[in-house]
Amino acid sequence: MALAKRIIPCLDVDNGRVVKGVQFVDIRDAGDPVEVARRYDAEGADEITFLDITASSDDRETIVHVVEKVANEVFIPLTVGGGIRTIDDVRRMLNAGADKVAINTAAVFNPEFVREASDIVGSQCIVVAIDAKQVSGEGEPLRWEIFTHGGRKPTGLDAIKWAMKMVEYGAGEILLTSMDRDGTKIGFDLPLTRAISEAVSVPVIASGGVGNLDHLADGVIEGKADAVLAASIFHFAEYTVQEAKQHMADRGIEMRL
Amino acid sequence: MSSTIAVVDYGMGNLRSVSKALEHVVLDNQRVIISSDAQEIADAERVVFPGQGAARACMQHLQELDLNEVVLQAAREKPFLGICMGMQVLMAHSEENQGVDCMNLYAGEVRAFADAALKSQMQSLKIPHMGWSMVSQKQAHPLWQDIQENSRFYFVHSYYVAPEDTALVAGTTEYGIEFVSAIARKNVFAAQFHPEKSAHDGLQLLKNFCRWDGQV
Numbered sequence: 001m002a003l004a005k006r007i008i009p010c011l012d013v014d015n016g017r018v019v020k021g022v023q024f025v026d027i028r029d030a031g032d033p034v035e036v037a038r039r040y041d042a043e044g045a046d047e048i049t050f051l052d053i054t055a056s057s058d059d060r061e062t063i064v065h066v067v068e069k070v071a072n073e074v075f076i077p078l079t080v081g082g083g084i085r086t087i088d089d090v091r092r093m094l095n096a097g098a099d100k101v102a103i104n105t106a107a108v109f110n111p112e113f114v115r116e117a118s119d120i121v122g123s124q125c126i127v128v129a130i131d132a133k134q135v136s137g138e139g140e141p142l143r144w145e146i147f148t149h150g151g152r153k154p155t156g157l158d159a160i161k162w163a164m165k166m167v168e169y170g171a172g173e174i175l176l177t178s179m180d181r182d183g184t185k186i187g188f189d190l191p192l193t194r195a196i197s198e199a200v201s202v203p204v205i206a207s208g209g210v211g212n213l214d215h216l217a218d219g220v221i222e223g224k225a226d227a228v229l230a231a232s233i234f235h236f237a238e239y240t241v242q243e244a245k246q247h248m249a250d251r252g253i254e255m256r257l
Numbered sequence: 258m259s260s261t262i263a264v265v266d267y268g269m270g271n272l273r274s275v276s277k278a279l280e281h282v283v284l285d286n287q288r289v290i291i292s293s294d295a296q297e298i299a300d301a302e303r304v305v306f307p308g309q310g311a312a313r314a315c316m317q318h319l320q321e322l323d324l325n326e327v328v329l330q331a332a333r334e335k336p337f338l339g340i341c342m343g344m345q346v347l348m349a350h351s352e353e354n355q356g357v358d359c360m361n362l363y364a365g366e367v368r369a370f371a372d373a374a375l376k377s378q379m380q381s382l383k384i385p386h387m388g389w390s391m392v393s394q395k396q397a398h399p400l401w402q403d404i405q406e407n408s409r410f411y412f413v414h415s416y417y418v419a420p421e422d423t424a425l426v427a428g429t430t431e432y433g434i435e436f437v438s439a440i441a442r443k444n445v446f447a448a449q450f451h452p453e454k455s456a457h458d459g460l461q462l463l464k465n466f467c468r469w470d471g472q473v
Contacts, residue, residue, distance in 0.1 A: 002390075002431070003386065003388050003389070003390050003412075003432060004388060004389040004390070004409060005388075006388050006389070041456065046388065046389055071273060071274060071277060072277050073281075075274070075277075075278050075281070075453060075454060075455070075456055075459060075460055076411070076454055076455075076456050077411060077413075077454050094270070094271045095271065095273065096273070097271065097273045097274055097277070098271075099271070099274070099413075099454065121270070121310065122270070122309055122310040122311065123385070124309060124385055124387070124413045124414070125270075125309075172385055172387070172413075173387065198381070201371075201383060201384055202383055202384065202385070203383045203385075203387050203388070204383075226383055226387075226388070227388070256389040256409045
C-alpha cells in the first residue's frame with residue numbers, strides 16, 4: 001500500500017531532438033521526443049526527464065516547444081533540466097507544460113535563486129540537480145564534493161551539506177548524479193545515494209551508472225533512493241521500462257505495475 | 258450546442274496540463290477554456306478548480322481576482338472538480354503558512370503531514386508526498402467508473418484535508434497515516450492527486466467528469 005518507487009527515463013535533447021541514439025524497434029523516428037516520450041509512457045514510466053544539452057543559447061527556445069508538444073500528449077509528470085538560470089526560464093518551462101524544473105549550475109553559483117524560485121512557483125516544482133564526485137582517498141571516511149561543468153570543475157562544497165542546504169532553500173526533490181559512475185554502467189554510487197537520501201527530508205532520485213536492472217533495484221534497496229533515473233539502458237532497447245519495473249517488483253520493491 | 262468546461266485560472270501553477278488532459282477526453286460538443294473571468298466561469302457548464310503552491314497565496318489570488326464567490330457558486334450548482342490545492346481550499350481552514358482561512362465550503366482542516374504523530378511512527382517519510390500511491394474508493398461514484406479499486410494516482414503535496422463530516426470521503430490513501438485523498442458530495446468531486454498527470458486512470462477520471470451530470 002506504500003508509495004511506489006519511481007522509474008524515470010531521461011532523454012538528452014539537443015536542438016529539439018533526442019540524442020545519444022534512441023533505438024526503438026517499432027518507432028519510425030526515434031529522435032523525436034514526442035515519439036520517445038509516448039513510448040516510455042506506454043511502457044509505464046512514472047515520470048520523464050528532459051535534459052536540454054543544447055550548447056547555443058539561441059536554440060534554448062527549442063526545448064520549450066519540445067516540452068509543449070510532449071505535454072500535449074503524454075499525461076505523466078515531466079521534468080526539464082539544463083540551462084535553467086532565471087525565474088523566467090522556470091516560468092517558461094512550467095507554462096510549456098513541465099511539472100518540475102531541475103536547477104543545477106545556477107544553484108551552485110547563486111543559491112538564492114533556488115529560494116526565490118521555490119517561493120514563487122512552490123517547492124514541488126523545484127528539483128535541485130547535484131553532480132557529486134568522491135574526493136576521499138582510500139582508507140579515509142567517504143566524502144563527496146559538488147562538481148560543475150560536467151564534473152570538470154570542483155567547487156569545494158561538501159555534497160551532503162549542500163543537499164541539506166538546498167532543501168532548506170526550498171528544493172522539493174534532489175536529483176543526485178554520481179560523476180564517478182555516470183556512463184560507466186557499473187551501478188549507482190550506493191553509499192553516496194544512501195548518505196544523501198538519509199540526510200534530507202525530500203525525495204531523492206538516484207542517477208549515474210545504471211547498466212542492468214539489478215542496479216535500479218539496488219539504488220532503492222541499498223541506496224534508499226525514492227526514484228531511479230536511467231538513460232541508455234532504455235534508449236538502446238536493452239530493457240523496457242516495463243521489464244525494469246517488474247524486476248524491481250520481483251525484488252520486493254513497491255512499484256506501479 | 259457546445260458546452261464549456263472552465264478551468265479556473267487564478268495564477269496558481271500550470272493549467273496547461275489540466276486543460277490538455279481534458280481536451281484529450283472531452284466529448285465532441287465540449288470545449289475547454291482556461292479562464293479568470295467570473296462571467297465565463299459562471300456561464301460554464303462544468304468547472305475545474307486546480308491549483309498548486311501555497312494556501313495563503315492561493316486565497317490571496319482568488320480574492321484579488323474576485324473569483325471566490327463565483328467558484329463557490331459553481332461548487333453549489335454544477336459539476337465541479339477540485340484538484341490538489343483546489344481541493345484543499347474548499348475546506349474551512351489550512352494549517353499552512355501559519356494558518357490560513359479558506360473558502361469554507363466544507364467544515365474541516367487542511368493539515369501538514371510533518372506532524373508529531375507521523376514522526377513518532379519512526380518512518381522516514383519524505384515530504385512532499387511525491388509519486389504514485391493507491392486510492393481506495395470509499396463511495397460508489399460516477400467518477401470512479403472504470404477505475405479499479407486501489408489504482409495508483411500521482412500525488413505531490415505536503416498537506417491533506419481532514420473533513421469533519423466523514424460522509425464526504427470518496428477516497429483514502431496511505432502515507433504514514435491513512436488520509437483523505439478524494440471527497441465528494443452532490444455535484445462536487447475533489448481529489449488530492451493529479452488526474453491530469455496520472456496516465457490512463459487519471460484520464461479515465463477526467464473522462465468520467467466530462468460526462469457526469471453532477472448527480473450521485
